[in-house]
Amino acid sequence: MAACAHLFLLLALGFPLQETLVGVSALGFNWGTITSHPVPPRVVVQMLKANNISKVKLFDANPAALSALAGSGIEVMVGIPNELLHTLASSSAAADAWVSTNLTSFMGKRGANIRYVAVGNEPFLSAYGVQFQNSTYPAMKNIYESLAKVGLGDQVKVTVPCNADVLLNTPPSKGQFRSDVKETMRQIAALLSQINAPLLVNIYPFLDLTLQTDFPEDFAFFDGTTHALVDGAVTYTNALDASLDMIIVALAGVGYPNVQVFVGEIGWPTDGAIYANVSTAQRFNQGLVKHILSKQGTPQRPGVQIEAYIFGLLDENQKSLLPGNFERHWGVFTFDGQAKYTLDFSGQGLDTNLVNADSVPYLPSRWCVANPKSNESDLVRGAQYACANADCTALAYGGSCSNVGMPDNASYAFNSYYQLNQQDDNTCSFNGLGVITFVDPSIGDCRFLIGVSRAVQTISCFSTSKEAVDVPIIGNFHLLPSELTVTR
Ligand SMILES: *[C@@H]1O[C@H](CO)[C@@H](O)[C@H](O)[C@H]1NC(C)=O
Ligand SMILES: *[C@@H]1O[C@H](CO)[C@@H](O)[C@H](O)[C@H]1NC(C)=O
Ligand SMILES: *[C@@H]1O[C@H](CO)[C@@H](O)[C@H](O)[C@H]1NC(C)=O
Ligand SMILES: *[C@@H]1O[C@H](CO)[C@@H](O)[C@H](O)[C@H]1NC(C)=O
Ligand SMILES: *[C@@H]1O[C@H](CO)[C@@H](O)[C@H](O)[C@H]1NC(C)=O
Numbered sequence: 001m002a003a004c005a006h007l008f009l010l011l012a013l014g015f016p017l018q019e020t021l022v023g024v025s026a027l028g029f030n031w032g033t034i035t036s037h038p039v040p041p042r043v044v045v046q047m048l049k050a051n052n053i054s055k056v057k058l059f060d061a062n063p064a065a066l067s068a069l070a071g072s073g074i075e076v077m078v079g080i081p082n083e084l085l086h087t088l089a090s091s092s093a094a095a096d097a098w099v100s101t102n103l104t105s106f107m108g109k110r111g112a113n114i115r116y117v118a119v120g121n122e123p124f125l126s127a128y129g130v131q132f133q134n135s136t137y138p139a140m141k142n143i144y145e146s147l148a149k150v151g152l153g154d155q156v157k158v159t160v161p162c163n164a165d166v167l168l169n170t171p172p173s174k175g176q177f178r179s180d181v182k183e184t185m186r187q188i189a190a191l192l193s194q195i196n197a198p199l200l201v202n203i204y205p206f207l208d209l210t211l212q213t214d215f216p217e218d219f220a221f222f223d224g225t226t227h228a229l230v231d232g233a234v235t236y237t238n239a240l241d242a243s244l245d246m247i248i249v250a251l252a253g254v255g256y257p258n259v260q261v262f263v264g265e266i267g268w269p270t271d272g273a274i275y276a277n278v279s280t281a282q283r284f285n286q287g288l289v290k291h292i293l294s295k296q297g298t299p300q301r302p303g304v305q306i307e308a309y310i311f312g313l314l315d316e317n318q319k320s321l322l323p324g325n326f327e328r329h330w331g332v333f334t335f336d337g338q339a340k341y342t343l344d345f346s347g348q349g350l351d352t353n354l355v356n357a358d359s360v361p362y363l364p365s366r367w368c369v370a371n372p373k374s375n376e377s378d379l380v381r382g383a384q385y386a387c388a389n390a391d392c393t394a395l396a397y398g399g400s401c402s403n404v405g406m407p408d409n410a411s412y413a414f415n416s417y418y419q420l421n422q423q424d425d426n427t428c429s430f431n432g433l434g435v436i437t438f439v440d441p442s443i444g445d446c447r448f449l450i451g452v453s454r455a456v457q458t459i460s461c462f463s464t465s466k467e468a469v470d471v472p473i474i475g476n477f478h479l480l481p482s483e484l485t486v487t488r
């Protein structure tokens with residue numbers, strides 16, 4: 001509250017509103033929690049505040065996160081997992097119960113500033129088949145009605161995050177929903193239009209670039225391209241604008257040209273693939289921020305500032321590897337809240353350092369490494385055992401530790417397993433191949449992590465959350481969105 005009062009005072013005195021604050025308000029972060037080393041939510045919220053991040057999107061209504069966000073003023077989008085859609089669609093009593101348990105109990109005077117409920121997460125993803133197709137809209141409608149009943153119909157908006165694969169592969173000016181979801185999208189658009197709520201679409205130029213062999217590299221970024229997409233009189237120079245306009249045109253095609261569209265997820269990973277490193281991620285996310293701050297909008301909606309939630313805030317080392325090894329490295333911050341690169345939210349071209357998480361409850365400075373005198377084939381076996389449980393994505397092709405060689409790659413694997421197990425001595429034995437060291441064994445960009453202690457955390461619902469268990473189906477899961485055809 002103090003910050004708002006301060007801002008009001010500046011306005012009242014006639015000072016211009018600072019660009020930094022205005023700009024940041026169109027930008028939020030996805031805060032996913034599929035990790036074995038959760039940073040305590042209060043530390044994360046402190047980090048958000050220190051970086052002037054004013055919006056977050058959660059994938060559920062996690063009580064620990066919502067309690068930590070209470071009183072912060074940070075605008076929150078909570079999520080409803082797909083598995084609840086069927087129940088919420090078929091019973092308004094279930095929707096009432098969801099709203100009272102998972103929403104209103106965290107709001108109120110000193111509560112969390114919840115402004116959106118994402119009903120389902122990419123429920124129409126082709127890979128899911130038809131399972132959520134008929135329940136998403138009725139679930140949204142029921143949740144909206146439950147919100148309206150408790151007087152929150154205007155304050156808290158319902159929405160649904162869609163994968164870009166709800167669209168057919170067309171030029172932006174011909175944007176169209178997939179025929180199997182078209183009628184559902186029409187119903188959803190009608191509801192969103194009636195209640196003045198946005199549609200969310202997740203857009204991943206990184207996936208286009210990584211998974212399509214002839215996708216022009218610079219079209220994924222924001223600094224101009226030699227391979228523009230020419231669509232009638234309009235020339236697109238980046239994949240984001242083209243994707244947004246596809247969905248805007250598709251909405252018009254079902255009769256709702258004015259529905260707001262937010263980007264629910266967008267980002268760039270730093271490890272686990274050829275195009276994934278700190279400099280590409282910085283280039284993309286900084287370009288994104290500048291593009292948003294320019295308020296130039298897209299050709300379909302010129303001058304309408306783009307609103308987007310970056311994916312993601314922190315790395316999540318227990319996400320499914322099905323999409324690729326990069327899936328665990330989307331964070332602008334490492335799993336433990338250390339900024340990976342500079343990001344200037346003011347758009348003034350400054351090399352602004354983000355503020356790292358403070359008071360992270362680390363385990364002691366101890367690492368587990370391979371005894372260098374060990375038999376190499378034994379080390380390979382030991383590493384395989386470790387990697388079956390722990391995160392070894394940095395060792396894979398294109399990863400930050402892919403070139404370290406033996407025995408260092410076994411050391412990386414051993415340490416990852418040892419930290420996963422909270423530095424339990426027994427988990428550094430590996431039949432005598434492992435030894436504990438007090439000297440940081442990191443090699444250049446290949447960082448050997450130290451875990452975050454679970455012991456000192458009071459109530460954390462993170463490590464046992466449903467999301468963490470059922471990684472492949474619920475939770476934020478990236479697949480290739482529908483592909484753009486680029487004229488070359
Ligand atoms: C956050 O905003 C305040 C007030 O505008 C500013 O002084 C501070 O430098 C900003 N911090 C960051 C990390 O951008
Ligand atoms: C609250 O949300 C959680 C998961 O997001 C769910 O398991 C639970 O059933 C919800 N409560 C109600 C009353 O719907
Ligand atoms: C969804 O609803 C449509 C129209 O009522 C129906 O034809 C279709 O079979 C339903 N699909 C599923 C998976 O229930
Ligand atoms: C990051 O990836 C890009 C694209 O593959 C590559 O050109 C660049 O050299 C890489 N940078 C670093 C620091 O690895
Ligand atoms: C390493 O151990 C394997 C059996 O685990 C053995 O066959 C091999 O000869 C050993 N290599 C060396 C260099 O000792």
Ligand SMILES: *[C@@H]1O[C@H](CO)[C@@H](O)[C@H](O)[C@H]1NC(C)=O
Pocket residue numbers: 395396402404405406409410
């Ligand atoms: C570890 O390094 C050895 C030797 O360079 C290599 O044969 C092996 O494939 C590497 N393993 C991993 C997981 O990177």
